Amino acid sequence: MVVDHFDITVPRGAIYGFLGPNGSGKTTTIRMLCGLLLADAGEDTCLSFDVRKQASEIKKQVGYITQKFSLYEDLSICENLDFVARIYGVKKRKDRATKILADLGLADRARQLAGTLLGGWKQRLALVARLIHDPKLLLDELTAGVDLKARGDFWDEALHLSKAGVTVLVSTHYIDEAIQCDFITYIAYGKKLIDGLATSILIPAGLTT
Numbered sequence: 001m002v003v004d005h006f007d008i009t010v011p012r013g014a015i016y017g018f019l020g021p022n023g024s025g026k027t028t029t030i031r032m033l034c035g036l037l038l039a040d041a042g043e044d045t046c047l048s049f050d051v052r053k054q055a056s057e058i059k060k061q062v063g064y065i066t067q068k069f070s071l072y073e074d075l076s077i078c079e080n081l082d083f084v085a086r087i088y089g090v091k092k093r094k095d096r097a098t099k100i101l102a103d104l105g106l107a108d109r110a111r112q113l114a115g116t117l118l119g120g121w122k123q124r125l126a127l128v129a130r131l132i133h134d135p136k137l138l139l140d141e142l143t144a145g146v147d148l149k150a151r152g153d154f155w156d157e158a159l160h161l162s163k164a165g166v167t168v169l170v171s172t173h174y175i176d177e178a179i180q181c182d183f184i185t186y187i188a189y190g191k192k193l194i195d196g197l198a199t200s201i202l203i204p205a206g207l208t209t
């Protein structure tokens with residue numbers, strides 16, 4: 001396995017930054033964490049569930065924004081949301097979708113086809129779709145080509161979620177994003193180099209914005 005003896009503890013409700021060069025193992029780790037990929041060895045829990053034995057329970061409570069847009073491009077925003085909400089068995093789907101679309105500034109575009117959205121709007125839709133079932137853990141992998149405004153909106157929502165007790169694990173290459181995290185870890189060649197309080201790691205290293 002490309003990730004070797006990696007361990008992190010992410011406190012509930014924290015914003016946790018996951019840093020490291022391309023190919024270092026961030027996506028692989030996140031996929032193992034939420035039960036999409038089985039590690040060759042080791043033990044882990046996610047949201048108090050065993051990642052080896054209780055992956056289906058974990059998946060119900062996680063919202064995972066992947067690096068590549070993974071919703072249906074030929075469905076509208078509201079159709080995509082309805083589809084995801086049905087999969088998760090969300091109650092009062094329409095009310096929930098209406099509220100979350102309004103909260104994240106997508107209400108006016110609800111009938112637009114997802115495939116016609118540009119980068120930042122696509123990322124907003126991905127965020128809305130991954131929050132529709134009220135997850136306890138949000139996993140975000142930086143989407144290429146997203147504008148700063150959309151990224152800012154993501155961070156506003158991440159702070160809001162964190163205050164509400166949702167844990168946010170965000171993979172990023174940007175120091176100005178890392179400094180907004182409570183904790184960070186840095187991975188290279190599949191091994192953890194450092195982890196701890198973001199301010200304790202970044203400020204002494206002069207890595208602030």
Ligand SMILES: Nc1ncnc2c1ncn2[C@@H]1O[C@H](COP(=O)(O)OP(=O)(O)OP(=O)(O)O)[C@@H](O)[C@H]1O
Binds near residue numbers: 002021023027
């Ligand atoms: N199951 C596996 N077995 C062997 N190699 C793998 C496996 N899964 C991923 N890899 C490889 O391991 C490396 C790490 O990939 P990963 O996608 O986790 O990196 P990343 O840190 O997310 O990179 P990026 O910043 O580009 O998103 C890649 O070269 C990938 O092809």
Ligand SMILES: [Mg+2]
Binds near residue numbers: 026027028067141
């Ligand atoms: Mg990745």
